[in-house]
Amino acid sequence: MASGKVYGGSNMTILLQEERLPSNSEVLKSLWIPSSSSSFQGSKSMVSFENGGKGDSTDGSFFEQLDKDENGDDDYDGCFHQPGKKRRLSTTQVQFLEKNFELENKLEPDRKLQLAKELGLQPRQVAIWFQNRRARYKTKQLEKEYDSLKASFDRLKSDYDNLLKESETLKNEVNSLKEKLVIKEKGSKENLENAEPENPTLKTVSETVSNVVMGVCKQEDASSAKSDVFDSDSPHYAENYCSMLEPADSSHVFEPADHSDFSQDEDDTNNLMSQSLFPPPLPCFPKLEACYYDGTPASSCNFGFQVEDQSFNFWPY
DNA sequence: TGCTCGGGGGCGATTACGTCA
DNA sequence: TGTGACGTAATCGCCCCCGAG
Numbered sequence: 001m002a003s004g005k006v007y008g009g010s011n012m013t014i015l016l017q018e019e020r021l022p023s024n025s026e027v028l029k030s031l032w033i034p035s036s037s038s039s040f041q042g043s044k045s046m047v048s049f050e051n052g053g054k055g056d057s058t059d060g061s062f063f064e065q066l067d068k069d070e071n072g073d074d075d076y077d078g079c080f081h082q083p084g085k086k087r088r089l090s091t092t093q094v095q096f097l098e099k100n101f102e103l104e105n106k107l108e109p110d111r112k113l114q115l116a117k118e119l120g121l122q123p124r125q126v127a128i129w130f131q132n133r134r135a136r137y138k139t140k141q142l143e144k145e146y147d148s149l150k151a152s153f154d155r156l157k158s159d160y161d162n163l164l165k166e167s168e169t170l171k172n173e174v175n176s177l178k179e180k181l182v183i184k185e186k187g188s189k190e191n192l193e194n195a196e197p198e199n200p201t202l203k204t205v206s207e208t209v210s211n212v213v214m215g216v217c218k219q220e221d222a223s224s225a226k227s228d229v230f231d232s233d234s235p236h237y238a239e240n241y242c243s244m245l246e247p248a249d250s251s252h253v254f255e256p257a258d259h260s261d262f263s264q265d266e267d268d269t270n271n272l273m274s275q276s277l278f279p280p281p282l283p284c285f286p287k288l289e290a291c292y293y294d295g296t297p298a299s300s301c302n303f304g305f306q307v308e309d310q311s312f313n314f315w316p317y
Numbered sequence: 318t319g320c321t322c323g324g325g326g327g328c329g330a331t332t333a334c335g336t337c338a
Numbered sequence: 339t340g341t342g343a344c345g346t347a348a349t350c351g352c353c354c355c356c357g358a359g
Contacts, residue, residue: 088335088346106327128348131327136346138328 089129093119097126101133 089097100115107115107130116123 109325125347127326129346132346132348135328 089121093121097129097133101130101137105130105134105137 096119097115100111104111107127112123112126112130115121116126119126
């Protein structure tokens with residue numbers, strides 16, 4: 001029990017006080033027993049020792065005379081007139097303890113005894129001072145750590161906010177570019193619908209377009225598909241897709257007049273193929289798209305084409 | 318060799334007192 | 339002169355370590 005450790009100090013306190021006290025009145029005062037306690041424990045007895053120690057210079061501690069000088073005779077006497085009052089350590093004592101604490105914040109038993117002797121204090125008082133000092137040091141360290149962490153947090157939050165703003169700006173930029181691209185591709189698509197492929201390259205492209213259209217057709221209204229998309233004379237169209245449509249509806253598509261229109265637009269169509277159906281690679285855009293528009297899976301528009309054919313898939317949504 | 322017990326010390330929480338504005 | 343805030347000495351309870359038996 002911790003208080004048991006104090007009993008020894010208290011008993012010794014009484015003995016030491018009895019040794020030094022020259023008068024009956026001082027003996028009575030130093031033997032004061034705290035009324036609030038039923039036993040010799042606590043700071044009251046310790047204080048009595050401390051007061052006695054300061055007045056006694058028999059052990060030759062050089063702090064004793066200093067303490068007496070610092071506190072003054074009035075204070076010194078007052079301590080005996082007010083037994084049980086807790087006394088603060090003198091500035092000199094605290095400075096000495098601080099220096100020792102800087103050297104080593106843990107107290108070896110021998111060192112404790114030596115410090116106690118030099119300061120005219122009880123070893124337990126020295127131990128308690130070191131204990132409290134360690135607690136204060138820890139608190140200070142925690143405060144420093146807290147301040148440091150808070151500063152770090154503030155810096156990171158500031159960086160995060162800046163990145164958020166930058167991200168928003170880039171998002172808007174991507175949206176703007178995307179809208180432009182959609183408009184451009186829409187125009188290209190309309191041109192493609194009016195074009196009639198006559199060379200093998202165009203026919204191949206036309207087949208590809210038909211395949212794309214087929215995929216789209218599965219999801220769209222059949223009538224809109226007939227009127228808007230299924231105007232190609234591709235053999236694959238005739239063989240594979242005519243059965244899906246009503247025969248009468250496709251007859252008007254192959255009128256001679258329309259054919260002439262195709263020939264007229266041939267150059268435009270070739271141009272369209274080179275510009276729109278096979279656009280130059282966009283190294284950044286798909287990446288950004290994957291980052292910011294993940295609502296649509298990257299493969300959602302993949303109709304099973306070769307990689308180069310997937311350039312059609314920029315505007316399916 | 319493992320176990321128990323008691324002493325000693327550290328630590329966190331708390332109390333009590335001194336000091337100061 | 340009273341009072342609240344703050345610093346600090348000291349206490350209490352708990353835990354861990356270590357040596358003796």
